[in-house]
Amino acid sequence: MRKNSIKNTRINGEVKKELSNLISREIKDPRIHPMTSVIDVYVAPDLKTAKVYISVMGDEESKKETYQGLKSAASFIRGQLAKNLNLRNTPELTFIIDDSIEYGVKMSKLIDEVNSQSANHDIEDNAEENVTE
Template sequence: MRKNSIKNIRINEEVMRELSNIIRNEIKDPRINPFTSIVAVEVAPDLKTAKAYISVLGDEKSQEDTMAGLKSAEGFVRKKLAKNINLRNTPEIKFILDQSIEYGVNMSRKIDEINNNI
């Protein structure tokens, strides 16, 4: 299975949907910010590993706490994922902090400041 095959894209989307539901509804860790969203998921073609790109709305401490909470809940998340999605192998999930949304907001703010000064 190639990395960008239709099957791999569908698996990525399904894993992303299930991860969002698990993080939003089933994890009870108080360290995890309620404004946590999954930006993208990349499942390896052999279904052994998955990278989940996480965006957290909040300050740096909130982001660190959320990543620590997600890291400690990896086993629980994988177990729930295996129960909800029927795959040959349940991927081992690695959570990666994605700051592209925050970067975009900061750039928009700077562009607005420049436009207001002109």
């Protein structure tokens, strides 16, 4: 099975959906932040390993605690995946903290701030032109 085959893409999607459900509903670890979401999952073509990209909205401490909670619950999550998905092999999960959503929100705020400053500057320029006429 090639890395980007249709079958592998479908498996990635199913594992992602199942992990999202497990993390949000099944795991009762208080270390895992409630604003934790699964961004993406890459299952190896041989189904032995999977990289799970996780986003946590919060400070650095909550990210570290969530990572530790997920790492300690990895065997439970893998067992639940084996029960819920019919795969030849259930992949070993590797969690990776992904800051892309947080970075995107930050950049969006900065762009909005620059746009509002630009709009205010344009209004001031128009007001000055009207006064000089």
